[in-house]
């Protein structure tokens with residue numbers, strides 16, 4: 136198969152074509168079904184395409200905090216330009232959700248509380264990397280806080296995530312991302328997304344210990360969150376886009392803590408006969424190994 140800039144990986148399913156780099160390498164292109172949205176997979180009791188959240192009854196083109204039930208209940212996630220407001224990501228691995236206006240809301244499609252649901256607007260290109268397989272780069276500059284794309288795929292349950300992770304061979308790519316959110320009452324909600332067989336352009340994003348994107352769970356029509364990726368700083372055209380697979384952003388753990396964590400991870404992965412993959416992100420704070428969410432495997 137030869138790759139051409141005119142090829143749209145999404146087959147017209149995104150608003151803008153997702154390009155594939157014209158490449159002279161012999162790297163094979165993976166087969167998968169393109170889906171811009173999450174789909175229901177084994178162990179996920181809710182269909183992510185069902186509208187299950189209530190809407191507001193605003194008549195203005197764009198919702199205002201004073202009289203919008205969505206914004207009053209969940210707070211404002213974006214400024215009037217659709218830029219994410221909470222840009223201070225923590226390294227705790229937990230995050231609070233953002234809620235957008237949805238299919239039941241009476242505001243217009245231009246409401247500033249509709250961002251992730253609009254889909255990919257930037258010109259992105261899937262490109263080959265030297266030592267990390269395929270990756271994604273941006274063909275245009277991206278300002279800090281801008282929505283880039285979702286990490287969309289099959290939403291699966293913990294048991295299925297565990298089964299899939301344990302049946303993977305060491306040399307295979309791992310695509311399962313686990314996201315944990317505080318549910319307010321001290322409980323934690325977990326979501327597992329696997330875009331290996333069905334997914335969007337997000338499935339090609341590589342990990343970096345010093346990433347330029349961060350993941351923010353966003354709810355639109357459904358209680359099932361969308362794993363949205365936003366620019367963590369101003370990004371130049373042609374830069375490769377990466378995020379931290381652990382969900383952290385700035386990786387500011389003290390060096391001693393990082394190495395203790397690394398040793399614990401290596402020990403735990405040996406126990407399970409799993410081989411950790413070396414991280415080739417090239418950052419000066421690189422943790423040397425790709426994150427492996429052992430909580431998926433360890434849990435009873």
Ligand SMILES: C[S@@+](CC[C@H](N)C(=O)[O-])C[C@H]1O[C@@H](n2cnc3c(N)ncnc32)[C@H](O)[C@@H]1O
Nearest residue numbers: 267268269308309338339340341342414415416
């Ligand atoms: C979500 S996929 C990313 C796309 C993948 N590179 C591809 O060719 O399809 C995750 C896999 O990419 C590779 N990968 C991602 N980030 C990496 C890194 N920093 N160093 C080495 N390999 C990486 C690993 O094989 C990992 O399991």
Ligand SMILES: [Zn+2]
Nearest residue numbers: 191193198203
């Ligand atoms: Zn409203």
Ligand SMILES: [Zn+2]
Nearest residue numbers: 191205236240
């Ligand atoms: Zn609304």
Ligand SMILES: [Zn+2]
Nearest residue numbers: 344414416421
């Ligand atoms: Zn690294």
